[in-house]
Amino acid sequence: MSEGKKWKWIDPHVHMTSRTTDDYQAMADAGIVAMIEPAFWLGQARTEVGSFKDYYSSLVGWERFRASQFGIKHYCTIGLNSKEANNEALAEEVIDLLPKFVLKEGVVGVGEIGYDDQTKAEDKYYRLQLELAKKVNLPVQIHTPHRDKKSGTIRSMDVSEEHGLDPTWVIVDHNNEETVKEVLDRGYWAAFTIYPFTKMGNERMVEIVKEYGSERIMVNSAADWGISDPLAVPKTARLMLERGISEADVHAVCYQNALEAFGKSGQIKEEDWSGEEGIDQRALFNGNSVLRGGQKPQVDDPNIVIN
Numbered sequence: 073m074s075e076g077k078k079w080k081w082i083d084p085h086v087h088m089t090s091r092t093t094d095d096y097q098a099m100a101d102a103g104i105v106a107m108i109e110p111a112f113w114l115g116q117a118r119t120e121v122g123s124f125k126d127y128y129s130s131l132v133g134w135e136r137f138r139a140s141q142f143g144i145k146h147y148c149t150i151g152l153n154s155k156e157a158n159n160e161a162l163a164e165e166v167i168d169l170l171p172k173f174v175l176k177e178g179v180v181g182v183g184e185i186g187y188d189d190q191t192k193a194e195d196k197y198y199r200l201q202l203e204l205a206k207k208v209n210l211p212v213q214i215h216t217p218h219r220d221k222k223s224g225t226i227r228s229m230d231v232s233e234e235h236g237l238d239p240t241w242v243i244v245d246h247n248n249e250e251t252v253k254e255v256l257d258r259g260y261w262a263a264f265t266i267y268p269f270t271k272m273g274n275e276r277m278v279e280i281v282k283e284y285g286s287e288r289i290m291v292n293s294a295a296d297w298g299i300s301d302p303l304a305v306p307k308t309a310r311l312m313l314e315r316g317i318s319e320a321d322v323h324a325v326c327y328q329n330a331l332e333a334f335g336k337s338g339q340i341k342e343e344d345w346s347g348e349e350g351i352d353q354r355a356l357f358n359g360n361s362v363l364r365g366g367q368k369p370q371v372d373d374p375n376i377v378i379n
């Protein structure tokens with residue numbers, strides 16, 4: 073990276089609830105200033121609506137606080153994921169719960185929603201949530217299926233248009249070489265998840281930016297409880313710079329585009345992290361701290377005046 077320049081990154085899709093404080097520290101050290109945590113499934117299906125309620129509460133509460141203790145701004149998207157949409161009795165209850173959470177502070181969209189196996193139930197709850205997003209004026213974060221990726225991606229966009237959503241309010245995630253052209257041509261934001269060892273490594277990402285440029289493209293880690301890399305955004309940025317992609321394009325796909333797309337919510341602004349606030353690990357959330365007995369809190373004192 074060029075000398076003397078302090079790069080800032082945004083990871084617009086990362087499931088921090090499943091990650092450790094070491095990850096937060098590493099992300100902060102690598103220059104990540106803000107992140108978006110989409111509501112998703114937890115590796116096994118929930119059986120009660122109360123589990124969703126507590127999960128959404130933690131996304132707007134404890135997890136936000138935890139990020140702040142490492143100097144990172146945390147935002148989230150709220151929604152019923154496609155896998156769990158297949159439990160219809162429970163899905164009905166979750167749909168009723170969503171309006172209580174989508175307008176909370178720090179919620180920058182309805183997501184991640186869309187198709188997994190492209191079942192009838194998934195289609196029903198995807199449509200209901202598109203309507204909700206429209207009603208409350210929030211962007212939509214779409215999870216595209218890993219199986220039948222291309223047809224699932226096209227269907228996600230077709231249905232979104234049937235419901236009258238403006239493509240510039242819709243972020244289509246988990247793209248690859250097969251989907252990117254149509255997603256961009258139709259006016260949507262195209263997000264790419266960098267998966268270590270599999271599908272979408274970051275060398276492929278470099279080639280995509282070389283071919284399509286940086287307009288409406290963004291990169292994320294989608295790091296969760298599986299094998300994933302919470303530093304995928306800064307690592308990919310670095311690789312792009314090394315492979316000759318311009319600084320302006322790297323800034324766009326690893327920071328600015330996410331800010332612009334999710335900024336339509338009115339809930340995420342650059343001023344949120346450009347102030348002098350600093351870290352104060354003496355802070356508590358409902359009486360709880362990220363520190364354990366005897367650990368020394370990090371406190372950034374912006375006051376450098378000596379009296």
Ligand SMILES: [Zn+2]
Nearest residue numbers: 110112184294
């Ligand atoms: Zn995800």
